[in-house]
Amino acid sequence: MTQPPLPVSKIPMVPPRILLGPGPSMVHPRVLQAMMQNMIGYLDPDFIKIMDEVSELLKRVYQTDDAITFALSGTGSSGMEAGISSLLEPGDTVVMCIYGYFCERMVDMATRVGANVVPIRADWGKPFPEEMLEAELKKHTDVKLVTAIHAETSTGIRQPLEGISRLAQDHDAMFMVDAVTSLGGNEMAFDDWGIDYSYSATQKCLGCPPGLSPVALSARAHESIKSRSTLPSSWYLDLALNANYWGFDRVYHHTAPVSMILALREGLRIVLEEGLESRFARHETNAAALRAGLEAIGIKMVAPVGYQLAQITPVWIPEGVDDDAVRHMLLRQHSIEIGKGLGELAGKAWRFGLMGESSRPEYVLALLSALEGILPRVGYETASGAAVGAASQVLTGG
Amino acid sequence: MTQPPLPVSKIPMVPPRILLGPGPSMVHPRVLQAMMQNMIGYLDPDFIKIMDEVSELLKRVYQTDDAITFALSGTGSSGMEAGISSLLEPGDTVVMCIYGYFCERMVDMATRVGANVVPIRADWGKPFPEEMLEAELKKHTDVKLVTAIHAETSTGIRQPLEGISRLAQDHDAMFMVDAVTSLGGNEMAFDDWGIDYSYSATQKCLGCPPGLSPVALSARAHESIKSRSTLPSSWYLDLALNANYWGFDRVYHHTAPVSMILALREGLRIVLEEGLESRFARHETNAAALRAGLEAIGIKMVAPVGYQLAQITPVWIPEGVDDDAVRHMLLRQHSIEIGKGLGELAGKAWRFGLMGESSRPEYVLALLSALEGILPRVGYETASGAAVGAASQVLTGG
Numbered sequence: 001m002t003q004p005p006l007p008v009s010k011i012p013m014v015p016p017r018i019l020l021g022p023g024p025s026m027v028h029p030r031v032l033q034a035m036m037q038n039m040i041g042y043l044d045p046d047f048i049k050i051m052d053e054v055s056e057l058l059k060r061v062y063q064t065d066d067a068i069t070f071a072l073s074g075t076g077s078s079g080m081e082a083g084i085s086s087l088l089e090p091g092d093t094v095v096m097c098i099y100g101y102f103c104e105r106m107v108d109m110a111t112r113v114g115a116n117v118v119p120i121r122a123d124w125g126k127p128f129p130e131e132m133l134e135a136e137l138k139k140h141t142d143v144k145l146v147t148a149i150h151a152e153t154s155t156g157i158r159q160p161l162e163g164i165s166r167l168a169q170d171h172d173a174m175f176m177v178d179a180v181t182s183l184g185g186n187e188m189a190f191d192d193w194g195i196d197y198s199y200s201a202t203q204k205c206l207g208c209p210p211g212l213s214p215v216a217l218s219a220r221a222h223e224s225i226k227s228r229s230t231l232p233s234s235w236y237l238d239l240a241l242n243a244n245y246w247g248f249d250r251v252y253h254h255t256a257p258v259s260m261i262l263a264l265r266e267g268l269r270i271v272l273e274e275g276l277e278s279r280f281a282r283h284e285t286n287a288a289a290l291r292a293g294l295e296a297i298g299i300k301m302v303a304p305v306g307y308q309l310a311q312i313t314p315v316w317i318p319e320g321v322d323d324d325a326v327r328h329m330l331l332r333q334h335s336i337e338i339g340k341g342l343g344e345l346a347g348k349a350w351r352f353g354l355m356g357e358s359s360r361p362e363y364v365l366a367l368l369s370a371l372e373g374i375l376p377r378v379g380y381e382t383a384s385g386a387a388v389g390a391a392s393q394v395l396t397g398g
Numbered sequence: 399m400t401q402p403p404l405p406v407s408k409i410p411m412v413p414p415r416i417l418l419g420p421g422p423s424m425v426h427p428r429v430l431q432a433m434m435q436n437m438i439g440y441l442d443p444d445f446i447k448i449m450d451e452v453s454e455l456l457k458r459v460y461q462t463d464d465a466i467t468f469a470l471s472g473t474g475s476s477g478m479e480a481g482i483s484s485l486l487e488p489g490d491t492v493v494m495c496i497y498g499y500f501c502e503r504m505v506d507m508a509t510r511v512g513a514n515v516v517p518i519r520a521d522w523g524k525p526f527p528e529e530m531l532e533a534e535l536k537k538h539t540d541v542k543l544v545t546a547i548h549a550e551t552s553t554g555i556r557q558p559l560e561g562i563s564r565l566a567q568d569h570d571a572m573f574m575v576d577a578v579t580s581l582g583g584n585e586m587a588f589d590d591w592g593i594d595y596s597y598s599a600t601q602k603c604l605g606c607p608p609g610l611s612p613v614a615l616s617a618r619a620h621e622s623i624k625s626r627s628t629l630p631s632s633w634y635l636d637l638a639l640n641a642n643y644w645g646f647d648r649v650y651h652h653t654a655p656v657s658m659i660l661a662l663r664e665g666l667r668i669v670l671e672e673g674l675e676s677r678f679a680r681h682e683t684n685a686a687a688l689r690a691g692l693e694a695i696g697i698k699m700v701a702p703v704g705y706q707l708a709q710i711t712p713v714w715i716p717e718g719v720d721d722d723a724v725r726h727m728l729l730r731q732h733s734i735e736i737g738k739g740l741g742e743l744a745g746k747a748w749r750f751g752l753m754g755e756s757s758r759p760e761y762v763l764a765l766l767s768a769l770e771g772i773l774p775r776v777g778y779e780t781a782s783g784a785a786v787g788a789a790s791q792v793l794t795g796g
Contacts, residue, residue, distance in 0.1 A: 011428055011664060014438045014445070024656060027437045030409055035657065036434040039425045039607060040412045041735045047412070073609070074472045074634060077652040081634045109633045203653060209437060211471070211609055211655030233631040235507045236472060236479045252740075254475040255601060257609035258422060259433065260658070266409060337439045342650075 017331075019358050020367055021339035022153045022312055023181070024203035024210050026357035027263075031208050034266035035259045042256040050265060051246055051256070057268035058214050061183060061206075061276070062198065064190040067216040070246035071264055072199070072237065073257050076180040079199025079213030081109050082237035083176050086225050087197060090114030092144040095136055095173070097128045097164065100152035101343035102178060113233055118143075124344050125155045125314075127307045130163040143173040150188065150198075151181035154342040156303040156314040156351070158186065165194040174221055180204060183214065184271050185283050185311040185355055196221040197239075202260070205283070205311055207356035208267035211260040217243060283310035285395070286359045290352060293368040293391035297375070297382040302349055311359070313352045314345065318380050323347055325378055326371075334370040361395045415729075417756050418765055419737035420551045420710055421579070422601035422608050424755035425661075429606050432664035433657045440654040448663060449644060449654070455666035456612050459581060459604075459674070460596065462588040465614040468644035469662055470597070470635065471655050474578040477597025477611030479507050480635035481574050484623050485543050485595060488512030492543040493534055493571070495526045495562065498550035499741035500576060511631055516541075522742050523553045523712075525705045528561040541571040548586065548596075549579035552740040554701040554712040554749070556584065563592040572619055578602060581612065582669050583681050583709040583753055594619040595637075600658070603681070603709055605754035606665035609658040615641060681708035683793070684757045688750060691766040691789035695773070695780040700747055709757070711750045712743065716778050721745055723776055724769075732768040759793045 019025050040047045051070075058069035072078050084106060088094055093116040096106055103119075110117045120136050122128050128148065137143060146168040150159055161177060168175040174196040182188050183198075185205030190198055196218040203210035217239060225232070225240045232238045236254065245253040271279060287310035291301060294315055302314040317323055323340065327350070330336040339351035352367065354360075368387040375382050417424050438445045449468075456467035470476050482504060486492055491514040494504055501517075508515045518534050520526050526546065535541060544566040548557055559575060566573040572594040580586050581596075583603030588596055594616040601608035615637060623630070623638045630636045634652065643651040669677060685708035689699060692713055700712040715721055721738065725748070728734040737749035750765065752758075766785040773780050 011432050014435050014448070014660065016436055017438050017442065019437055019439060021439060023653060024437045024439065027657075032434045034409050036430045037412050038414055039417055039422045039601075040415050041417060041419060041422065042608070044415065044729070044735060050412070074476065075652045075655060078472065078634045081632060085632070105633070112629050112631050112633055201653065203437075209655065209657035210440070210653045211658055231510050233510050234479065234483075234635075235503070235510055236476045236635065237632075254473045255421060255599065255608045257473060257607065257658070259425075259607035259661075260609055260655070262412065263657075331442070337442060 016335055018336045018363055018366060020353055020363060021337045022351050022353050023201070023355060025207065025353060025355040027209055028207040028267065028270055028357050030270060031263050031266045035209070035263040037262055039258060042258055043252065047258065048250065050261065054261060054265050054268065055247060057265065057272060058216065060272055061268060062188060062190040062216040063192070064216055067190055067218050068222060068243050068247055069214070069216045070242060071261060072213040072215055072242060073254060074213055074237070075210050076199065076201030076213050077105070078237055079201070079215050080106060080178060081234065082215065082239050083197045083199060084109040085113050085234045085237060086232045086239035087145050087174060087176060087221060088113050088115040089228055089230050091116055093118060093140055093142050094145040094147060095120065095133065095140070095143050097133060097148045098122065099126065099128045099155070099157065100124050100149065101154035102152060103149055104343065106147055125157065125302045126304065127157055127159055130167065133164060133167050137167055137171045143171050145176055146173045147176045149178040151186070151309050151311060153181045153312055154345060156301070156309050156312050158307050158309045161193050169194055174224065181309070181311050181355070184279065186280050186309070190216050202264055202267065205356045206264070206267045207270060208263045209260070211257060212264055214264065283354065283359050286354050286361060286364050287313060289361065289391040289394035290354060290364045292394045293364070293387035296386040296390035297372065302345070311353060311355045313354070314349045315352065317348060317350055321375070321378050321380050326374055329374045330370055334366070336367055336370055364391055364395070414733055416734045416761055416764060418751050418761060419735045420749050420751050421599070421753060423605065423751060423753040425607055426605040426665065426668055426755050428668060429661050429664045433607070433661040435660055437656060440656055441650065445656065446648065448659065452659060452663050452666065453645060455663065455670060456614065458670055459666060460586060460588040460614040461590070462614055465588055465616050466620060466641050466645055467612070467614045468640060469659060470611040470613055470640060471652060472611055472635070473608050474597065474599030474611050475503070476635055477599070477613050478504060478576060479632065480613065480637050481595045481597060482507040483511050483632045483635060484630045484637035485572060485574065485619060486511050486513040487626055487628050489514055490542040491516060491538055491540050492545060493518065493531065493538070493541050495531055495546045496520065497524065497526045497553070497555065498522050498547065499552035500550060501547055502741065504545055523555065523700045524702065525555055525557055528565060531562060531565050535565060535569045541569050543572045543574055545574045547576040549584070549707050549709060551579045551710055552743060554699070554707050554710050556705050556707045559591050567592055572622065579707070579709050579753070582677065584678050584707070588614050600662055600665065603754045604662070604665045605668060606661045607658070609655060610662055612662065681752065681757050684752050684759060684762050685711060687759065687789040687792035688752060688762050688766070690792045691762070691785035694784040694788035695770065700743070709751060709753045712747045713750065715746060715748055719773070719776050719778050724772055727772045728768055732764070734765055734768055762789055762793070
């Protein structure tokens with residue numbers, strides 16, 4: 001093969017960004033530093049201690065005493081598939097509450113596994129109505145699993161979970177919750193809410209790079225997996241094998257992504273040093289400031305009051321405004337990344353993320369200021385300084 | 399919940415190690431530095447360029463002009479499962495050449511997928527005899543896939559692939575090759591050897607942390623996946639969806655592990671700056687020195703001459719020597735990690751890895767010197783300095 005010579009050069013650096021989309025979010029400098037350590041073996045006794053520490057820290061963040069907690073070696077979606085493929089056998093009935101893009105991904109995965117998938121489709125952009133689940137569950141006698149998403153990243157809905165959990169329990173079904181965008185950003189009470197399996201991601205509200213899916217598994221769900229009559233379709237994402245490597249007999253499964261686990265440990269330490277309550281309050285305040293600023297210039301939220309996530313704020317793109325042009329100007333002139341709409345909201349919504357390290361007053365102000373500069377140039381007039389002023393009032397408690 | 403207060407402290411650092419096991423190997427400082435950059439979005443146009451660059455660099459390392467190359471967001475085993483679950487549909491016949499621990503893992507995965515799995519089990523610690531495959535293939539008319547492992551990490555065997563590839567082609571079957579421990583450490587000619595799918599890992603001979611599985615997919619294999627009549631059992635590891643995100647329409651699939659991809663780019667740049675031929679020669683020289691040293695004190699290799707990998711050298715533990723005690727002393731007194739035996743070789747073999755950044759003369763000497771100090775204390779007498787002397791002769795070309 002003839003190939004052109006390879007240019008030898010210094011380490012190419014990525015351009016700096018203010019990440020205000022649906023993730024990845026900004027990474028805490030301590031996390032970057034933790035990740036940049038010498039390598040250590042994944043069966044080294046000193047690394048095993050670190051895994052134990054990560055498990056313990058995860059218990060606190062998931063607010064659980066009883067669950068098995070560990071991190072899967074893949075991104076958030078791997079946590080979703082691990083749950084679907086480990087908790088369901090072919091033919092098992094799963095009832096899925098559907099109210100956004102990521103709910104539909106669960107349907108895809110469960111279909112591949114050969115489960116009897118019962119999707120209950122409700123409106124996007126509203127919380128899921130429990131009565132729909134109640135009515136559906138009455139039609140079945142053998143539901144093994146009910147699924148919901150705590151923080152639908154496509155719509156910005158914070159879904160109340162206690163009612164859904166109660167209904168699942170009443171029908172003797174397990175309850176699986178997507179906490180990808182909620183963990184570390186708002187209350188997530190695994191034990192109190194009667195959850196059997198939950199998974200998250202490192203790059204949203206935990207302040208780490210993407211690459212791991214921290215999960216919590218109830219004793220009941222673990223027993224259920226161990227007593228399957230068929231093996232889960234996935235070996236890599238088999239929750240029982242992963243739990244064995246992390247917590248029980250340390251049986252070699254795969255080579256753990258050491259650097260990412262060191263990053264996660266530091267990210268979790270930072271979360272708990274800040275304190276869960278303080279962290280949730282910080283997310284709330286910055287999101288309230290953002291919403292106040294956006295409302296001051298007439299931009300409307302997708303999620304209704306009372307169900308709005310602090311971490312992610314999808315808004316309707318004002319009529320006539322060019323979606324791509326605005327995002328392009330934000331990125332190229334202000335180094336700000338925001339998210340575009342997904343699924344039903346593609347081309348109709350922007351998604352502003354204020355998650356983990358990205359949830360800071362200076363970024364709220366920078367984003368609103370940039371929007372105030374850009375929007376009049378794409379035909380949407382705003383009163384100068386109105387957005388920044390309104391946000392600042394919230395931030396200063398005025 | 400009442401919980402004890404969390405100790406607030408500085409970033410806890412991992413202890414330094416000389417990693418001479420089956421991986422992870424030492425990580426190049428430039429790779430660590432590349433990984434410690436600010437975060438950037440996984441759909442950012444400047445990140446897409448980086449992904450293109452990684453694909454291009456992977457083509458060179460896989461020595462392919464025609465394959466689609468990208469990195470899966472999981473460790474090496476995820477590359478194995480992606481191949482098995484994407485290339486095989488339930489009922490498809492796969493013939494697997496089995497001659498070590500990792501070959502058996504493929505059997506497990508293919509069984510989960512519901513394939514018609516035909517394992518051909520040959521002796522561990524010897525190259526796989528092609529005539530066994532030839533005889534088996536004659537019994538079938540519908541073999542979809544033949545599998546082999548290029549560098550069996552459990553036995554240290556370098557498996558010649560051309561003959562197996564020819565047999566697969568003669569029977570119109572695709573050919574899948576595990577290159578986890580070979581890529582970047584010895585010749586791996588994807589195009590010339592007629593391979594349809596190959597996967598590797600970042601933490602062996604590429605000098606990066608574990609966490610990604612770099613893969614190459616032939617056009618024929620890609621077409622085969624796109625024309626499946628059922629969806630692959632795994633969504634996360636669906637090779638067609640991953641190829642779309644990396645190379646074709648950039649359809650959002652999952653959040654790419656940005657930091658790991660930045661690390662991989664730097665690792666691949668370093669591999670190609672050194673040059674493939676020089677890199678392979680370096681691995682050979684250091685392995686030859688290690689073998690000479692070990693032989694000088696009567697330690698025997700598992701793999702026969704002519705089929706020994708340079709990257710990993712499994713040896714028989716001398717009779718009466720305490721496996722655990724030696725590995726413990728190496729780790730605690732010399733900060734050296736080596737690998738233990740897997741599967742049939744558990745308790746019978748040690749595995750010395752000299753991969754990527756771990757393949758350096760100083761580590762060869764340090765390991766042999768440490769062994770010369772330790773072995774007499776566990777009842778195995780050696781002539782003082784014999785091992786280090788013999789290795790040094792090889793290293794200095796004497």
